[in-house]
Amino acid sequence: MIRKIISNKLVKQTGTLASGAMLAQIIGLLATPVLSRYYFPEDFGLLGSILTLAGIIAVILSLKYEMAIVLTEKRKETYSVVGLSLLIMIGLFFIISSILIKEPSLLKYMGVNNTSTLIVIVLLLITLGLGVQNILYQWHTKLENYGTMSKNKVIQKMSIVFLQLVIILLFSNHFGLIWGFTLGLLISLLVLILPLKQEIKSLKLNKHDLIRSSKKYFRFPLYTAPQNLLNAISQGLPVLLLGYFFDLKTVGFYFFAVRILQLPSSVIGGSIRQVFYKRASDLRTNIPQLFIEFKKTTFGLLCLIIVPVIIIFMFGPELFSLCFGSEWEKAGEMAKWMMLWIGLMFVNPPSNAVLLALNKNNNQLVLDILLISIRALALYIGGSTGDIIYTIKLFSIVGLFFNIILITISYNYLRYGNSIWR
Secondary structure, three states, X not given: OHHHHHHOHHHHHHHHHHHHHHHHHHHHHHHHHHHHHHOOHHHHHHHHHHHHHHHHHHHOOOOOHHHHHHHOOOHHHHHHHHHHHHHHHHHHHHHHHHHHHHOHHHHHHHOOOOOOHHHHHXXXXXXXXXXXXXXXXXXXXXXXOHHHHXXXXXXXXXXXXXXXXXXXXXXXXXXXXXXXXXHHHHHHHHHHHHHHHHHHHOOOOOHHHHHHXXXXXXXXXXXXXXXXXXXXXXXXXXXXXHHHHOOHHHHHHHHHHHHHHOHHHXXXXXXXXXXXXXXXXXXXXXXHXXXXXXXXXXXXXXXXXXXXXXXXXXXXXXXXXXXXXXXXXXXXXXXXXXXXXXXHHOOOHHHHHHHHHOOOHHHHHHHHHHHHHHHHHHHHHHHHHOOHHHHHHHHHHHHHHHHHHHHHHHHHHHHHHHHHOO
């Protein structure tokens, strides 16, 4: 049975991708107790605000056409979708850059209080880097180059951590968290670009092919892009709104706790999402087999995360204080409740992949509209009380509830088919 499991293609590919993510996160985890003693919660709060905003913008830079790369059937079509994604990304990036450079004060309304030229430049560099990375990840997924993606994750984390430590130790510059992340991200892109050198040289864009691809995969900009944007805003709402109701230090506690708690998702969940999306795309005409793999993968992820959820819920404050210093105990109190929805979020990658591969983007869009609305209401109600732990409790319960709904929708669709989703 063990040999059968190990020889499974999905397990092999996930293992390849997850191994790099795991090593990268181990590096980050080992460095965190050091970074937490040199950088202040306010420093993590500023980094969190910038990464949140950059992540939100990067999600729609190519209008999610890059997700169609995996679905293409011929190399010519693959090149067409890659080219379409790059052209849209460049165009939108130019527009956004022009607006922020001309009106940097707009950042204050987006949760970033520091509107200096330095912060604008860093924000734009990170946004562009994430946008390019999203396209390259999907291209490598299409080619099943999971080893390359695994290597990218390791080099990226090593570069970021190394630069963050060097800057604070040699220059005592508390912007080191931001610059370290920016430079590390850009350096790691070379790992993704170099193996595709010949493919990139072969890119020949044809106007008619671009138009044909844009029409064929119209569901991605129409449904997936708004859905991913809403999801990114939903995930980033605490960072954006906690700063409004509380202060940058509180934002730092939240962002620090999220980084720690999302390690399992970064190590395994993200890899499962990438590989299972390709697998679901291959099996979209064989729903019974896809249903079997969906159940096995989802249940397996639930078994992996249940123990960490219980441990963090019971001993969160004590663990954070012991590992990162007594000043981070407040982050542990937040983590105790946040682990409920983050734990179940670790289980839902197969559900997201199934709905995306089977063109059920509209279901995700409706769900995310409801999610972001109720999450915003929960943060507003909690923030108005001035009690940060109460606010996190409300936010976490909403996230837990909606993750259950997402998994249930995917399960029912695969089990009962189109008849109940007309």
